Amino acid sequence: MSRATILSEWWKTLEIKKKWYNFRRSPLSLIGLIISLSTVILAIFAPWIAPYPEHAGFYTDFEHANLPPSWQHLFGTDEFGRDVLSRTIFGFRYSLMMAAVVLTLVVPAGVILGLIAGYYRERWIGKLIMRISDIFIAVPPLVLALSVCSLLTPSAFNAMMAVSLMWWPWYTRLLYNITSSIKEEYFVYAAKVTGASSAHIMFKEIFPNAMGAVLTKITLDVGWVILLGASLSFVGLGAQPPTPDLGTMVSDGAKFLPDYWWISMFPALAISYIILGFNLLGDGIKDAFEG
Amino acid sequence: MNKDILLEVKNLHVGYKTHMGISQVLQGVHLTVRKGERIGVIGESGSGKTTTMKSILKILPSNGMIKEGEILYQGRNILEMKQEELLELRRKKISMIFQDPTSALNPLFKVGQLMLDIIKYSYNLEETEAKEMALKALRDAALPDPERVFDSYPFQLSGGMRQRVCIALALIGDRELIIADEPTTNLDVTIKAQVLNLLTKLVRERNVGWIFVSQALGAVRENVDRVYVMYAGNIIEWGQTEKVFSNPLHPYTQKLLECVPKLTGTEFSKGIRGRVPNYFNPPSGCRFHPRCDFVMDECKKTFPEPVEVETGHFVACNLYRRR
């Protein structure tokens, strides 16, 4: 068989058309897709889309501080005279960057550990991996993230590292469950009997069946990781001023409630917008794979 | 009105509303069952057998729609009945045995609880009398330890025992009509015969009307008086069992009977080419025409009028049209 044939056969097994059909059946999923895409676009092209990109850094203009929303400043200005809209758009950038970094670190590690743990679940390695991951799941993620961040110097980078540290077990657990239930299936035995190596079985036989669940989880996690990051910066343990992080903006603006409500409300809405988008998208992906 | 006729299904059209459109499953199904008569319904998976049965008791899922037709029980149209009359019908006259005994019994309830609930709603008896009735039904269904079964959860029983519980439920009281929707299909091979023998024996003893839906052609041939052959939501051939089985007229019936492996003969059947039609966009006229070796132009236009080829043997096929 030629390379091209193998590739096209593999492509067919992905059933992209069917999945897309399942996905677009629900209007909510499409809305989620639009929202998520808009978030990504805003994040990537922030410097070009934001009306006052320089406000995202060190900038003060006390003459125009605390102005309510107007045509020049659609979301108003904050206590330092910075345009809230621009800072919010840059906030998207930092939030998505955090999600990207965390998930890039966490997903491969978590998935591999989970596959191993599930495949060798009777041996000591499987049990060890699961016990270790149990430790990290023993407390709600926010609590662990807060404590670890509090022990480090507050910074965006440290926040990302802390969140990554305690997020991987969720993927391990997911893969463990899926691997455990699949590994007794006949196609796995068939692969074993024809001499496939364990690595092949884990990555080429079992993992593709977990793709749906993993993709769904990744999508939903974008929202949750961003929420966690925002919570951390809300408390002061994440990104530091003057970085326009959405969580910091909410907490900075909170002291001006209810008078200058726009300073914290718009970033708060922005956070909700992101989470909503990825939640809807995640549900859509789940439908796409489950039909 | 023939006093003998229990159930008469006339020109039944049923569809399901889905996000992909409306699936027009049944297209003019008809059926007649007399008192004490045993009827068989055979056909492939997806031909609409279960849909027909569920329509009789009006237990279609919420997206099922009965578009046209009548279902007369002793002269009264079930589709127009008020709720109380319908409930009476379900409680006293007609009962149904479902295909999969595992999913048919609620896993969170003990068998006894379920039976007591049903008996209490149907007959308004005291707990002890109701229990007596339930235990008697379980005994009639040849369950070895009725007390224990009564106290068990469905998952604690084997597949055959679960189906026997369903049979017991169907026998409670003096039913006039029992609908058995593929009662043995989901059972182990070794149990199939047992359960079927039990069912046929009970039906004969009690002289109830019986609809036996099955894909086990041999079982149907041995146990029913008349048989209906269904394809894609239509009854394409029907009549007295022996006549239909020994002289199949419709091309589909012929091919279907060919598919049963025989002890004599050397070849396996080649199967029927093509697939069961897509109900969202079904073929026009006779729905079998894309797969038929004898297809004619008229077959694509309208569904053929049924013809009585020999006494008590009808077929809906243009091959037998009177000229």
Next chain:
Amino acid sequence: MFKYILVIDIKSKIVRCVFKMRAIWKYVGKRVLYVIPTLIGLSILIFILSRVLPGDPALMAAGPNAPKWVVEQIRHQLRLDKPLWQQYYYWLVDLFHGDLGYSIYTKRSVTVDVVEYLPASLQLIFLAALFEIGGALALGIISGRYAYKLPDNMVRVLAYIGISVPSFVWGLLFQLIFAAIIPLFPSHGMYSYGTIPPPRVTGFSLIDSLIAGQFDTFVDILWHMVLPAFALSLGAMAQDARIIRAGMVDTMQKDHVSLVRAYGIPERTIFSKYILKPSLVPAVTVMGMDIASLLGNAFMVEMIFQWPGFSRYGINVMLNKDINGIVAVVLVVGIIFAIANIIVDVVVAYLDPRIGRRSA
């Protein structure tokens, strides 16, 4: 109608409960045994992190201007001059005596802090859990009953919003709308200005105020609890409403529902008895988990509403790098979480007869 069925259900449950006791205790025992190593691992993890990561806790505790001997004294007091494993060992020994160490932040024993602040949080979480269960049940059942029709679609949209908005945003919103703009509820704290807290009997201010007969204090406390509890409960409420709805839609299509309908059981009974109960069983697991995670979300909400609870204490010790406090907070949360999980598992095992039974 629902209440009627619930009462009868509860009576029969109590009878059955007695018989299941023995099996349950064995199950609980097994779970506890399993959880203990995890908690120990957790304590090791956070202990090590707390001793290794921060710059110099003694220096931070003493302040930048303290003379060297003060810093050294604090270092010795916190046992930071000993090897790591020894530190952990002494910490563990202290733990068994109920001593969680000395808090640099509150300048007193951490144990005292925990005992003082934990009940307030538990109260808040309890009220939030009540809101959450009630709301999720109501919304989920309506959604399931009228699946795919208008009430269902409305609830689903509301649920998405409920899940997406972070709990601290809800907290801020409620403070803004219901405390500032429409002064319906107080915006922070547990007591109104001038209210005298009741004498401490159990530590739970609600109960203590009742014991002391101070009914207006009781009402005052409740009044302060409404906004934070509601803000806390919304996310979980929305999530669980969706799960309940999904469970119901799933169950309604099952064959065993068709069967009971075929035998003439009236629709209303079918709904409440045969659809509702099986749908709730899978929901209980998720609801239990969500209630346990309320403890995590409480950290943000307590901070916003200045609720004098354990979570606010946790935030404060974290912001002040009080290592003993941090370790204690993580451990206590871990223990509560573990207990909550075990309770959920027991409830699920109780409700679903399939778990733990061998087939005949």
